[in-house]
Amino acid sequence: xxxxxxxxxxxxxxxxxxxxxxxxxxxxxxxxxxxxxxxxxxxxxxxxxxxxxxxxxxxxxxxxxxxxxxxxxxxxxxxxxxxxxxxxxxxxxxxxxxxxxxxxxxxxxxxxxxxxxxx
Numbered sequence: 001x002x003x004x005x006x007x008x009x010x011x012x013x014x015x016x017x018x019x020x021x022x023x024x025x026x027x028x029x030x031x032x033x034x035x036x037x038x039x040x041x042x043x044x045x046x047x048x049x050x051x052x053x054x055x056x057x058x059x060x061x062x063x064x065x066x067x068x069x070x071x072x073x074x075x076x077x078x079x080x081x082x083x084x085x086x087x088x089x090x091x092x093x094x095x096x097x098x099x100x101x102x103x104x105x106x107x108x109x110x111x112x113x114x115x116x117x118x119x
């Protein structure tokens with residue numbers, strides 16, 4: 001009988017943890033920048049201390065690329081990083097595509113159809 005209660009308790013605890021995990025995933029999905037970009041908009045996750053981020057921002061400015069910038073050292077930026085499961089910056093979301101790092105070839109590939117010649 002004790003074994004039955006133990007198994008029942010373990011099942012309940014496991015179910016609670018499973019639901020908590022699904023809740024956490026749903027909360028992260030709320031902060032995913034892809035929800036804001038549609039098919040054409042751009043969001044860049046950056047850090048002020050990141051040289052590659054400053055470089056990419058300067059290149060976007062020079063080319064006239066309109067984008068939303070999220071500082072990862074703020075709550076909103078950190079939540080977006082977690083939602084994308086990103087570990088470093090810059091992270092650029094173009095439409096529904098995510099570019100991790102300063103990948104100029106991939107950035108240009110995604111920016112060209114939007115009419116931007118950056119690199």
